[in-house]
Amino acid sequence: MSKELTSRATDYSQWYNDLVIKGELADYSAVRGCMVIKPYGYALWENMRDQLDRMFKETGHVNAYFPLFVPKSLFEAEEKNAEGFAKECAVVTHYRLKNDPANPGKLIVDPEAKLEEELVIRPTSEAIIWNTYKGWIQSYRDLPILVNQWANVVRWEMRTRLFLRTAEFLWQEGHTAHASKEEAIEETKKMLEVYADFVEHYMAVPVIKGVKTANERFAGAEDTYCIEALMQDGKALQAGTSHFLGQNFAKAFDVQYLTKENKQEYVWATSWGVSTRLIGALIMAHSDDQGLIMPPRIAPLQVVIIPIYKGEESKPVIDAKASMLIKELKSLGISVKYDDSDNARPGWKFAEYELKGVPVRVAMGLRDIDNNVVELARRDTKEKSAVSFDGLAPYIKNLLEDIQQNIFNRALAFRNENIREANSWEEFVNLLDTKAGFVSAHWDGTSETEEKIKEQTKATIRCIPLNNKQEEGKCILTGNPSSQRVLFARAY
């Protein structure tokens, strides 16, 4: 009996949760808003992390590690940043528990162990890092600093969703320091390209690169660049952000450097991050009613081989044939599992690996072997075919690349079909309510208008696309003049 999944049409949100939990990516925990990332989900994250880490290192970055805690006085130093995160901070106030005199075996917070200064658990690390950089930077020779950190962060969200929005999540945060504004902006853009490259070529999720409006900017940034993806239910998802921080943190923490011309100047900053949230994007971009669909390049498992035993005597023959194939696949760098467990029938296993999104399934029985073939099933299209053993491993290698390309193309076609222009308020609201996707519309450029549109429709401006076409028009809400269309959507 395979695990039952809610279909997307029945309840999209429940379908998502079913995939996460029954697909064994993650589970709820005893801590409000925090999840347990299960081994299958963590293996996916490891593959994503390792690839991103290679890309960061290829672009000259190194890793470091900064404290989990931010003393309150540092946290509040950059006012906009503090204001943006103060409402969702986990705060450590004590450093000891003691026995509860009223309840033997129970513990209470020891009131005598109150901290002089409260510690905020990092919701992001600009404050603690720029306070550190002050000690690292004296002259232009100390610049640039190109540091990344892999870490856990905590934001006390009220409504949480597995992977998409959790109180604690895993991420990387790059924090760079530069001698000039131009260099910092160049870095901000470069990392946006790295993210787009990763999300499109490894996660197979097409993205739109753009800039956020002032309303949607990171707290403390001068400019926030972003990549926006489209989920199958038509909602947008911000997949990564790269911030040009100007001199805001340098001024808040007094980080100056001596220029070649012997002058003191404030340092320029960037920060950029992606998180385990990306796993939510991956699930909602590709999966179907039978379960997850993993992009081959980052799949925790690329190929599963399932033997179809008929009687005891078939076992050694099939096992021997499988073992040859496994060896060949591994020599091509392909991850493979042979599931010869006897506690489930082949049909159950088929459903299970479909649910887990393993890109390629190989089934082999005695008759197949007699005919020198196996049955190959690709997860993305569910097509099955009999494929010859001769050259099977390289055939599978190509098939994995085909699948990678196919799921990207499919997501790209869906995304492109779902960007629509609206030229009036009525049309705008109608599109939001009846169609999935992005709505491209004119906006008068003010935060007030953006806020009103959000209040009335729940749609936000996802981004002003990079290299956006300039075009005269009128704001869909106010009718005021506008020089370009921007992308609206309801979003995760």
Added chain:
Amino acid sequence: MSKELTSRATDYSQWYNDLVIKGELADYSAVRGCMVIKPYGYALWENMRDQLDRMFKETGHVNAYFPLFVPKSLFEAEEKNAEGFAKECAVVTHYRLKNDPANPGKLIVDPEAKLEEELVIRPTSEAIIWNTYKGWIQSYRDLPILVNQWANVVRWEMRTRLFLRTAEFLWQEGHTAHASKEEAIEETKKMLEVYADFVEHYMAVPVIKGVKTANERFAGAEDTYCIEALMQDGKALQAGTSHFLGQNFAKAFDVQYLTKENKQEYVWATSWGVSTRLIGALIMAHSDDQGLIMPPRIAPLQVVIIPIYKGEESKPVIDAKASMLIKELKSLGISVKYDDSDNARPGWKFAEYELKGVPVRVAMGLRDIDNNVVELARRDTKEKSAVSFDGLAPYIKNLLEDIQQNIFNRALAFRNENIREANSWEEFVNLLDTKAGFVSAHWDGTSETEEKIKEQTKATIRCIPLNNKQEEGKCILTGNPSSQRVLFARAY
């Protein structure tokens, strides 16, 4: 001008701090007891982590991730564990800050955002993990669970030392669940062997494998196995522990499984961990008055090449020659840096890479190239030699292995010279006060005696070595009968 280092003879403790800070491994932070791990130190940790992770995976383990927070009611469920860690817990009591009405621009903890139940920041994760395992384990088919976690943990230590004892540190913690006691004990021992293998063959630090006495056991364990290393100042350092937890956590969290015979039984547990503390061990085992000595197999940088320019015209010739060597070294999997920066003289660079412990230094000038040689300096012995360019890359590869072996042998000889037998109290105290190292002595097996010895001498029983020789004797303190010697030392 090179950085000045305190010598070991002058002030061992200051020498250690100088190496950590001036060697750019880590630095103090604005948070009491927490450190910043700098890029060079983090690259070392990455190499250690990656190798350990490979070894864990080769022995059948997978990674997962559990919440940073442990609700107080879970934390206190296993009483001994709770008692052991309650005194050093960072506790989150609130989830929001708000503007301080009395101080514009300042924040205060919002009293209205008090948590109903306090959250302990994990000092170790048995509680949150066993509470999770309860949902994962129903029958013997769900066992064993072989999970590891890479994470940060917090223990509010009063006296902190960079790497050796910090409030927050990075570590891995394995948490396994088994159907039988025998299997759990086997796992505990297997992971001790993995640790010993890693520390000896990668960190080049010899260790003694043993079991802790009841006093020194992990809070909540039935047995704690450990590896103990000896530092150059004669103090011992616990380098890793592997715990057999019996059914303590299974009982505290009611984790039972259905056996093949259809009976409900409590599950058996192990946990095992090593941390960034190992970096402290590595520093103190090998380094000298000129700086760090990195074991080649985990060194962040294995080879540095320093050009000796005489006049502008020598640059292209030397650069071209170096570039060939770099290519060859990289093709052999050797990490190499070419330091042709013009902001320091060669002598300064020599001292800098000595301080950082880079195993092999290659210096090359025009005259060397004319003679078809380079000057090679090995960090461990500081020997210099002129070595021919022909076959230079493989020569360096062998040299790196030589250095690895040599620093291990050196540390092993030092360790073996510093295990001494004491047969009376006087001899025992005298050895502790006048000699470095372990003292092997008879002990009557009681916690009281062990406690008294600790009070009087600050020495603790580091371990009862595995496969310890059985030998009749009398306890050095009480004169009571003893069946074996145990290893005492003052320790980090």
